[in-house]
Amino acid sequence: MKMSDLDLQKFCHRLPKVELHAHLNTTYSLRTLRLLLESNNGSENIEDMYFTTSHPIAESFKLFTKIQSLVTTPEDVYILTKSIIEEYAEENVKYLELRSTPKHIPSSGMTKEVYLRTMIEAIKDSESEGYPIIVRILVSIDRRQGLENARVAVDLAEKLMNEDNIVVGIDFSGDPEVGDAADYIPVFLDAAKRKLKLALHLAELNKEHSFQETVKVLEQCCDLPIRIGHGTFLHHAQQNDKWSALANLVYTKKIPIEACITSNLKTETVHCLEQHHFKYWKDRGHPVILCADGKGVYNTSLSQEYFLAMSAFQLTQQELKDYVVGTLDSIFGSDEIKEELRTEFTTLMSTLPSV
Numbered sequence: 177m178k179m180s181d182l183d184l185q186k187f188c189h190r191l192p193k194v195e196l197h198a199h200l201n202t203t204y205s206l207r208t209l210r211l212l213l214e215s216n217n218g219s220e221n222i223e224d225m226y227f228t229t230s231h232p233i234a235e236s237f238k239l240f241t242k243i244q245s246l247v248t249t250p251e252d253v254y255i256l257t258k259s260i261i262e263e264y265a266e267e268n269v270k271y272l273e274l275r276s277t278p279k280h281i282p283s284s285g286m287t288k289e290v291y292l293r294t295m296i297e298a299i300k301d302s303e304s305e306g307y308p309i310i311v312r313i314l315v316s317i318d319r320r321q322g323l324e325n326a327r328v329a330v331d332l333a334e335k336l337m338n339e340d341n342i343v344v345g346i347d348f349s350g351d352p353e354v355g356d357a358a359d360y361i362p363v364f365l366d367a368a369k370r371k372l373k374l375a376l377h378l379a380e381l382n383k384e385h386s387f388q389e390t391v392k393v394l395e396q397c398c399d400l401p402i403r404i405g406h407g408t409f410l411h412h413a414q415q416n417d418k419w420s421a422l423a424n425l426v427y428t429k430k431i432p433i434e435a436c437i438t439s440n441l442k443t444e445t446v447h448c449l450e451q452h453h454f455k456y457w458k459d460r461g462h463p464v465i466l467c468a469d470g471k472g473v474y475n476t477s478l479s480q481e482y483f484l485a486m487s488a489f490q491l492t493q494q495e496l497k498d499y500v501v502g503t504l505d506s507i508f509g510s511d512e513i514k515e516e517l518r519t520e521f522t523t524l525m526s527t528l529p530s531v
């Protein structure tokens with residue numbers, strides 16, 4: 177019997193999952209967005225704060241700035257973080273890595289450290305309230321903000337990691353048209369030396385400079401504990417004489433790729449679902465993890481991303497069950513957490529009704 181879309185959606189919702197690529201400021205729900213608009217006297221139309229159709233990627237960066245202007249106080253950071261955790265727990269995500277660029281907002285007295293500590297407080301509160309989800313933080317480096325800011329982010333991340341292990345790594349993100357990722361290589365090497373893991377947005381654009389910087393970064397960082405954010409055009413490199421070594425490097429080093437289907441479609445970096453690079457890497461047995469990127473801004477959910485992959489690439493329920501267990505290998509949490517989750521996933525999966 178062929179499953180209906182509704183059955184598939186239910187299955188994807190019930191499946192225990194991990195989310196490894198979620199930016200705090202783009203992961204709001206409409207309910208949270210309303211609260212943030214109210215508390216900041218925002219006059220924006222709520223419908224203008226998320227994408228229902230596709231737009232060139234530059235439009236996303238404009239929208240991010242608008243949303244960030246609504247998250248200006250520790251209270252805003254707390255509300256946003258706490259509600260994201262509750263929403264992910266509700267859709268059976270058992271492990272979440274939340275990334276964010278710490279902000280210094282003089283008008284509210286919020287420093288970068290207070291910003292991150294507020295995220296940690298919301299995580300600890302969710303833990304003590306019994307939400308069945310483990311949450312970790314990646315401190316984001318915005319490539320538009322330069323090297324000095326990047327170094328501050330690494331210092332802060334190390335300090336907080338050493339306090340309670342909720343911060344586990346660094347995210348490198350921001351507008352891929354701006355700056356050169358290769359300039360940040362010394363920062364990545366230093367962060368890894370301090371035991372921070374690295375999630376790096378790379379090969380997000382089909383442009384010479386994007387390939388060039390990706391090659392330079394990976395040549396020097398491929399043996400560090402890293403994952404690649406998006407990596408949308410890595411498989412194109414495979415077919416290009418000049419860059420073919422790039423995809424081979426990613427493949428031979430088994431560097432996990434965070435794949436965000438709806439985000440790529442809505443930013444017009446991938447033109448149709450069937451051509452999404454998730455399939456290219458999955459077919460090669462390479463670690464590729466489905467993620468939502470910004471479930472608020474792209475009007476999606478992690479379950480929806482699983483549903484899209486399942487229906488477009490004809491994955492069976494068993495394949496998807498095996499797949500989610502495989503995603504645990506790529507988390508930045510400790511080996512104990514990995515083992516705990518592996519046991520939990522196996523148990524939950526055995527009770528998951530087939531649809």
Ligand SMILES: CNc1ncnc2c1ncn2[C@@H]1O[C@H](COP(=O)(O)O)[C@@H](O)[C@H]1O
Pocket residue numbers: 199200201202236240241244275276277278316318349350351352377380439443470
């Ligand atoms: C679409 N693909 C993308 N490529 C690169 N960076 C992205 C991104 N999507 C989001 N960000 C990064 O995340 C920030 C928003 O969350 P936070 O304020 O840090 O919580 C953006 O300003 C950008 O730096």
